[in-house]
Amino acid sequence: MDNKIIIIGGQTATGKTDLAIKIAKEFNGEIISADSRQVYIGMDIGTGKDVKNLEFTMYNVQNKNFQIGYYTADGIKIWLYDVVKPNYQFSVGEYQDLANRVIGDIISRDKIPIVAGGTGLYLRSLIDSLSDITIPPDEKLRKSLSQLKVSKLQKQLQGTDRHKFFRLNNSDRNNPRRLIRAIEISLWKKTNSKIIKKPVYDYCAIILVNKEKTLEEKISQRIQKRLREGMEKEVRFLQKKGYDFNSPALSATGYQEIKDYLERKIDKDEAIDRWLKQEFGYAKKQLVWFKKFLPSTKKIFWFDSQDHHSYTKIRNLLCHFLKKPLS
RNA sequence: GCUGGAGUAGCGAAGUGGACAAACGCAACAGACUGUAAAUCUGUCGUUCGAAAGGACUCCGAAGGUUCGAAUCCUUCUCCCAGCA
Numbered sequence: 001m002d003n004k005i006i007i008i009g010g011q012t013a014t015g016k017t018d019l020a021i022k023i024a025k026e027f028n029g030e031i032i033s034a035d036s037r038q039v040y041i042g043m044d045i046g047t048g049k050d051v052k053n054l055e056f057t058m059y060n061v062q063n064k065n066f067q068i069g070y071y072t073a074d075g076i077k078i079w080l081y082d083v084v085k086p087n088y089q090f091s092v093g094e095y096q097d098l099a100n101r102v103i104g105d106i107i108s109r110d111k112i113p114i115v116a117g118g119t120g121l122y123l124r125s126l127i128d129s130l131s132d133i134t135i136p137p138d139e140k141l142r143k144s145l146s147q148l149k150v151s152k153l154q155k156q157l158q159g160t161d162r163h164k165f166f167r168l169n170n171s172d173r174n175n176p177r178r179l180i181r182a183i184e185i186s187l188w189k190k191t192n193s194k195i196i197k198k199p200v201y202d203y204c205a206i207i208l209v210n211k212e213k214t215l216e217e218k219i220s221q222r223i224q225k226r227l228r229e230g231m232e233k234e235v236r237f238l239q240k241k242g243y244d245f246n247s248p249a250l251s252a253t254g255y256q257e258i259k260d261y262l263e264r265k266i267d268k269d270e271a272i273d274r275w276l277k278q279e280f281g282y283a284k285k286q287l288v289w290f291k292k293f294l295p296s297t298k299k300i301f302w303f304d305s306q307d308h309h310s311y312t313k314i315r316n317l318l319c320h321f322l323k324k325p326l327s
Numbered sequence: 328g329c330u331g332g333a334g335u336a337g338c339g340a341a342g343u344g345g346a347c348a349a350a351c352g353c354a355a356c357a358g359a360c361u362g363u364a365a366a367u368c369u370g371u372c373g374u375u376c377g378a379a380a381g382g383a384c385u386c387c388g389a390a391g392g393u394u395c396g397a398a399u400c401c402u403u404c405u406c407c408c409a410g411c412a
Contacts, residue, residue: 012365037365047365093362121364130361137362171359171369181362248363255365277354282365288358 004322005103005201008116009034009123009290010208011283013218014305017050019208019314020116021076026315027114027322030070030077030106032099034117034126037252039083039090042241045226045234046254049081052229056082061101068098086238086249093133096125100199112322120289127203134198135188145180153179161186204321205300206314207290214306219279223272226254235259253278 006023008016020031033039037047044051051071058069066084070077079102084090099122103113115126125133145153157165157179164182165173172178210218235258243250245259254275261271301317303310319326 035365036363089363091362092364096362119364121361125361128361133361135362169359169369171367173368175360175368177363177367178360184362248366251363252365274354278365281355284356285365289360289364292359 003107003199003201005113005115005126005203006318006321007034007123007127007203007205008114008208009120009205010118010305011210011215011286011290012048012118012279013215013222013283014208014210016116016118016208017048017078019206019305019311020114021074022311023314023318024076024112024114025074027112027318027324029112029114031079032102032106032113032115033078033080034095034099034115034119034122036090036095036119036122037249038081038117039095040086040088040249041082041084042238043086043234043249043252043255045229045231046258047252048222048226051081061098061105065094066098068102086241086243087247089248091137092121092125093136095122096130096133099126103201104199118286120286123205127201127205129198132185135185135192138184138188141184141187142180145183146176150174150176150179153183157183157186160190203299204318206317207300207302208305209287209302210304210306215283216280219283220276223254223275223279227272231258232262235262253282 006027006029008020008023010016017031020029023029024031035047037043038049040047043049049071050073054071054073056069056071058067061068068080068083070079071081072078080095080098083098099115103115103126106113115123117123124130145156148156153176154165154173160183164186168178168182209215231254235255238250238255239245239259239262245256250256257266257271257275257278260266261268266274301314303314316326318324
């Protein structure tokens with residue numbers, strides 16, 4: 001009974017999905033997306049889900065809140081795309097739950113789960129304990145707390161969990177969202193005992209990066225490609241559906257910019273320029289995150305996806321990890 | 328050619344005699360982050376020395392002037408926009 005999973009993380013536009021498919025073919029795997037924006041139905045082009053002509057198959061993984069399924073690309077299953085509509089506020093906790101279920105299912109069918117995506121926290125939720133992450137949100141509480149100023153929230157947290165407050169750094173102490181969550185957790189703990197049962201996996205993580213200049217070129221080309229493939233149409237469709245462009249889903253890079261262009265607030269060049277900047281910024285933040293949170297234990301390996309030798313090295317690494325003979 | 332408006336840091340934009348190296352927004356750079364993470368939040372952001380406190384230098388289109396003191400007032404020049412010719 002192996003519980004091995006392969007993780008592929010890294011910056012946007014470095015070819016994580018392509019690599020995942022290649023590995024899946026070679027090692028009899030299935031892919032689980034770890035991307036906070038690809039979970040949204042109808043957001044395909046802008047989030048880089050390459051699913052235009054792919055078939056989606058519903059699958060019963062026994063979850064009361066969501067219906068999930070998989071796309072089949074090149075004979076390989078890709079899970080956790082298209083989980084909710086863009087007006088839904090999806091979160092790490094829900095991701096963790098769904099991903100664990102899917103991983104369990106894949107393992108039970110004697111296949112190798114390959115978790116691939118750029119949302120670092122989603123990946124981390126599968127390999128670190130992150131105990132409080134399972135504590136559910138309290139919408140009523142959030143709503144009432146969101147009216148308060150930061151200083152009030154700080155006071156409130158000091159009241160409910162003094163230690164927690166003083167453990168926060170300056171940045172988090174000024175972050176209303178974090179303060180509210182901290183209050184939520186502390187209140188929850190007062191009336192609930194923690195029972196957190198989480199699978200523990202043996203994992204091997206591959207982090208893909210590119211040299212900065214190469215990455216910028218790739219991002220720029222990809223934006224052009226997305227425009228050709230119909231990004232404008234996708235945005236128009238989402239507008240028509242009446243989705244809130246300030247929602248988490250639509251805060252994905254590119255959507256706001258193209259919307260502003262369609263509404264003639266800015267011209268097309270301006271929109272593309274802003275989109276590019278957003279995307280570069282995103283890639284940089286990803287790098288900061290991966291450097292910090294995936295400690296370089298012997299389970300985590302960094303590769304430049306532009307390096308021709310990378311794939312051979314990755315392959316050897318995975319053969320070793322999965323205890324398969326090198327061929 | 329005349330009349331009116333305007334020229335402020337990478338961009339946008341406040342400031343209209345002293346608390347101005349100059350609000351604020353964007354961009355940039357650095358960072359934080361255990362249920363919104365492509366989110367949210369923090370710091371830096373004229374140059375320079377310093378770990379910091381702080382110091383030095385340059386600065387609000389250009390040049391000159393008034394004033395103890397000028398981004399702010401005056402003169403000339405220059406560039407831009409609008410109206411009239």
